[in-house]
Amino acid sequence: MVSMEERDLKYIWHPCSQMKDYEELPPIVIDRGKGVWLYDIHGKKYLDIVSSWWCNLLGHCNNEINAGIKAQLDKLEHVIFANFSHEPAIHLAEELAQIVPKGLTKFHFSDNGSASVECALKMCFQYFLQTGKPEKKRFMCLSEGYHGETIGALSVGSMDLYAKMYEPLMMDNIHIEAPDCYRCPYGKCRDNCSCECFSYAEKAFADHAHETAAMIVEPLLQGSAGMRVYPPLYLKKLRALCNQQDVLLICDEIATGFGRTGKMFACDHAGISPDIMCISKGLTGGYLPMSITVTTQTLYDAFYADYSEGKAFLHSHTYSGNPLGCAAALAVQKIFHTQPILENACKNASWLTKRFHEEFAAHPNVGEIRHIGLIHAIELVKDREHKIDFSPEKRIGYEIYKRALNRGLVLRPLDNVLYFNPALNITRDELDIALELTKASINEILPC
Numbered sequence: 407m408v409s410m411e412e413r414d415l416k417y418i419w420h421p422c423s424q425m426k427d428y429e430e431l432p433p434i435v436i437d438r439g440k441g442v443w444l445y446d447i448h449g450k451k452y453l454d455i456v457s458s459w460w461c462n463l464l465g466h467c468n469n470e471i472n473a474g475i476k477a478q479l480d481k482l483e484h485v486i487f488a489n490f491s492h493e494p495a496i497h498l499a500e501e502l503a504q505i506v507p508k509g510l511t512k513f514h515f516s517d518n519g520s521a522s523v524e525c526a527l528k529m530c531f532q533y534f535l536q537t538g539k540p541e542k543k544r545f546m547c548l549s550e551g552y553h554g555e556t557i558g559a560l561s562v563g564s565m566d567l568y569a570k571m572y573e574p575l576m577m578d579n580i581h582i583e584a585p586d587c588y589r590c591p592y593g594k595c596r597d598n599c600s601c602e603c604f605s606y607a608e609k610a611f612a613d614h615a616h617e618t619a620a621m622i623v624e625p626l627l628q629g630s631a632g633m634r635v636y637p638p639l640y641l642k643k644l645r646a647l648c649n650q651q652d653v654l655l656i657c658d659e660i661a662t663g664f665g666r667t668g669k670m671f672a673c674d675h676a677g678i679s680p681d682i683m684c685i686s687k688g689l690t691g692g693y694l695p696m697s698i699t700v701t702t703q704t705l706y707d708a709f710y711a712d713y714s715e716g717k718a719f720l721h722s723h724t725y726s727g728n729p730l731g732c733a734a735a736l737a738v739q740k741i742f743h744t745q746p747i748l749e750n751a752c753k754n755a756s757w758l759t760k761r762f763h764e765e766f767a768a769h770p771n772v773g774e775i776r777h778i779g780l781i782h783a784i785e786l787v788k789d790r791e792h793k794i795d796f797s798p799e800k801r802i803g804y805e806i807y808k809r810a811l812n813r814g815l816v817l818r819p820l821d822n823v824l825y826f827n828p829a830l831n832i833t834r835d836e837l838d839i840a841l842e843l844t845k846a847s848i849n850e851i852l853p854c
């Protein structure tokens with residue numbers, strides 16, 4: 407009989423994969439999930455410590471979210487969102503308006519994170535076009551950023567190995583050296599520095615603000631860069647500089663939103679409001695593809711005019727405002743209202759920080775342990791004293807990932823950075839299991 411794995415590989419081209427790797431590591435075919443656990447078709451279980459690409463917020467097959475979607479399913483699955491609307495979208499916008507940073511009041515729906523970033527970039531460009539500053543048409547971003555895979559989103563991201571080859575297709579953006587607290591060029595420490603590295607941004611603004619529409623950042627946490635955490639002060643300074651130089655600030659909270667950093671949004675740590683905020687991933691609890699580009703009355707007003715003036719934002723996606731996605735998102739909000747999800751996650755986060763240090767700090771290849779909210783990461787290095795990386799061909803992170811899979815833990819790394827980014831309602835017992843499996847998997851590849 408042909409196995410499920412063989413049937414998969416006959417037709418399916420998996421995302422972000424060298425398909426040849428599947429020769430030695432065939433796809434793991436998942437049958438069902440519950441909480442932080444995934445069960446494959448052979449009955450083996452895996453602890454999903456990366457919450458399925460950071461989107462699963464409150465566990466797999468969460469009873470309340472399931473119920474919310476099921477109830478909506480028998481009423482309306484989808485409807486065109488231009489000229490039409492529905493209660494779940496209206497209710498969701500009302501709910502989100504209560505929790506997003508102050509001043510964000512208008513909600514534009516798309517169906518994935520990259521799409522919400524494209525939407526934000528187009529809005530900023532068009533805003534300046536329609537307010538008499540057509541010369542402001544470029545974008546600034548941080549060197550190690552990640553904002554998605556579509557060409558526009560890719561071109562405001564890191565020019566790493568994966569993105570570099572598409573450079574001929576990209577917009578000419580201004581890439582500012584990102585904060586790198588582990589390898590701080592000023593030799594400072596993220597807990598008490600004055601963000602000396604903000605000078606790179608100041609220089610870029612001095613040279614380019616006049617031609618720049620917006621600056622886009624992942625607030626406080628550069629996820630794809632290896633869960634790099636930087637201080638709230640940087641974001642405060644950036645907000646002030648953007649105001650001063652008439653540059654819009656886009657905060658991409660796709661990964662950081664909905665409690666991942668210990669507050670509802672990462673911006674809340676800095677007490678700032680962006681001009682545009684992109685949200686997705688945890689928005690629906692990781693159930694359904696939905697994203698929102700949230701913006702201000704000021705931006706919205708620049709598009710509000712008689713039709714003949716041609717100022718409308720003529721941008722759409724077929725599945726904008728999908729009612730099932732809205733129902734999932736509403737269920738997530740209801741859970742935040744009725745259960746102490748954030749409080750518990752914060753308590754468990756401090757406990758987990760202590761446990762990370764107990765378990766990993768002494769290992770000679772652990773360069774840095776960094777964390778924000780429940781997100782905890784270990785950067786593995788060849789030489790700790792000099793912070794020297796392993797050579798990429800060794801694929802240390804990938805080797806550890808495979809050992810962890812054998813042991814029943816989904817520890818998908820970012821190069822040589824291993825991380826936990828679990829559902830917010832994971833228990834300490836489950837975290838302890840993940841710690842133990844992580845330690846054993848590291849020691850298998852890097853004995854100390």
Ligand SMILES: *Cc1c(COP(=O)(O)O)cnc(C)c1O
Pocket residue numbers: 518519520521523552553554555624629658659660661662686687
């Ligand atoms: C995942 C992610 C995106 C892209 O979202 P997709 O839904 O995968 O297109 C953009 N920005 C950040 C910060 C992300 O983590």
